[in-house]
Amino acid sequence: MTMFHDKGRIHNWPYTVRYGNEQRVETDVLVLGGGIAGVWAAIAAARCGARVVIMEKAATVRSGAGGAGVDHWQWAADNPASGVSPEDLTEALIENQGGYRNGISTYIQCASAYETLVEMERMGGKVRDTDGEFRGAEFRDDASKLLFAYDYTNRFVIRVWGADYKPLLRKACKRLGVRILDRTAATGLLTSGGQHGGRVVGATGVNCRTGAFVVVKAAAVILATSRPQRIWTFSSELRGLSTFRPPSDAGNGYAMAWRIGAKLTMMEKSMRSAFGSAYSFPAYGSGNAINTWYPCNIIDANGKAVPWVDCNGRLLESVSERCRPAEGQKFFIMGGGSSSLPHPGLKQYLGPKPIPDLEQRMLRGEFSPPFYADLTSMPDSERRVIWGLMVGNEGKTRIPVMKTYMQSGFDPDKDMLQTYDFLRGSGMREPVVPQERTFGESGVCGGLLVDWDLMSNVPGLFGAGDLVFGGQDHSHAAATGRYAGARAALFARRQAAGELCAEQIAREKQRVYAPLAKQGARSLDWKELNAGIARVMQNYCSEPKNDELLRLAQDWLMDIEENEAPLAAADNPHKLMRTLDVLDILTCAKIITEACLARHASSTHLHFNRIDFPSLDPPEWHKWITLRKGSRGTEIDDMPIAFWGGLERNYRPRHRENLEAMGKK
């Protein structure tokens, strides 16, 4: 019997509880969050000769959205077989988001994703088809033995065997002497003299099993704690299934940065959730034709194939044509997906996909549901690469889908996997209601505003990975982590650490342990608090928006902050950590609402619909809105879209300096 509720047994907390016990650590570079971005940052900083500490809420060996694996190494325009330059790819990716994408971090990704992957290979990761498993396949480059996805002509997305990358990265951290504090949730940033907006001098954390407190003094801090989930979609019963990214991603870094006066941007963007919801299916575990499954055949109940079209609407005869740019197109960005999911991207970068009017044709009787993803009719190498390399290495599919389904008898050579809501959804499902939104489930979203050092407006505070505004993906986390690690180490070398403020630490300690003292008749569980916040966001910060609704959201959230949040109670260290997560989610929800109030125009690319400002993407609103907590309330400002200036010109000298510094170890 392995369930807690079996036969009414109640067990003592299995770990020694040390509430209030304080541990002090000193380092040069402190990394908060040990996911993909965090470990790459730690490795880079350690290579520069810095002393490094990682604070990680779970266990670094597998933590983070990419801890269980990765199959696509995106936007590696620096690989030897690429037909597109890093500049052209970055510009295309920005243009495809209507300008609302981070030019700095996207360029770092496009210009050094392959270089980063080669470093992964040196750490023991499998990157190339060295055994000739896919010899002869059209997605294989015989010179480099690299395998590519999507656009086989231009070859800038690499298929990789990433299931064991995370344990290898952790091993590299250990080899380089990085000190890892696992099961330690970062709670707050410390500033010089406790001053708001002052130089960062460290951070505090709480152990999720023992409840012990830790204070780390550092010369530089890198935030790598991913994006907030559970802002709109939260099911108290199916909490782990409510999100596409790990549910532990509670926007801790956003809230911590906010509290000390760092600037955030693009916080007004949110979109309908395509993957994460308690009512979806295992990710990439039902019939689909996107990402991991691109470009799989889809057939109807009678075996009739669903045709594919290119961006010009031309019917594609072969599977091979789904992986080539259309006439007049230099290259394409991804593709596949649902037949009718609205795609705000530009036609010139749109990849092939199943026919957009499949639903209407099904209703006319041309196709009969249900539909299936049919691997059996795919060319041999495509079938083996999808149900093998891709499903076998992507996080959350290797075990939950490939191993589990095959144990139940699924055979990719014989069986066709049923689709659910393929007609209207991502190929996974479509949200039942538009209120089922997500801040950053996938795609680019808001986050920490950074400069070419990946440093925020707060001196010594750096960002990497998903938490940085307007960037995304595993290779983005790896490349920006590596870059930020080197920049932070160089910063720490030049600027001696500041002094900790005892009063600031005492205040944070009081905040962190407050939920332990709230046992009683009027207490609130973290799940109820989370669901309450999510309901406010569903009702008043969804689709469409107007000033009245958003002000109601603001009032409600403020009400919750004053009345219900103080009742949040925890009776063990795990629930204490979850309660602190929800308090950070509340902070994020408030920031999002303020950002929505500040943008007085609708925008296609921000999925932002203001009834009171219906004008769609007017030029005067084509800019970043930045928010920062000032000493007298929120300070709202704006920045021009391409504030980063020349890509190559800004990147190259820093990149050269990083490589020289990392050469030390």
Added chain:
Amino acid sequence: MEKTATSTTPTEKSDVGNGTADAVYATPNATTPGQPVVFDEAICTGCDICVYVCLEDVFIPNPVKGKPPLILFPEECWYCGPCVEDCPHEGAIRINHPLQQRVRWKRKSSGEHFRV
């Protein structure tokens, strides 16, 4: 780490119909999904590697040494799989998708349907 156990042990038996049942307790409803993974007690050695790797910390070590971990927070499971992937004993732990997440497939040659 210190492990302690205080379990209430059923001491009484009460008759239910023709058979007997363990003592009846006042238990709350279980959360759903209730069992994200299933352990095979014959294979599991209680090494707690799954407890160590879990992203969401859903397990706690079993107070009885050598026994499979307890699933303390089943509804927090993200179904990512490292607990199975990193388990040194093949078959000791497997993913158990919730009933509402079970996917079907069709064998092309025969038209037969199967499911997870």
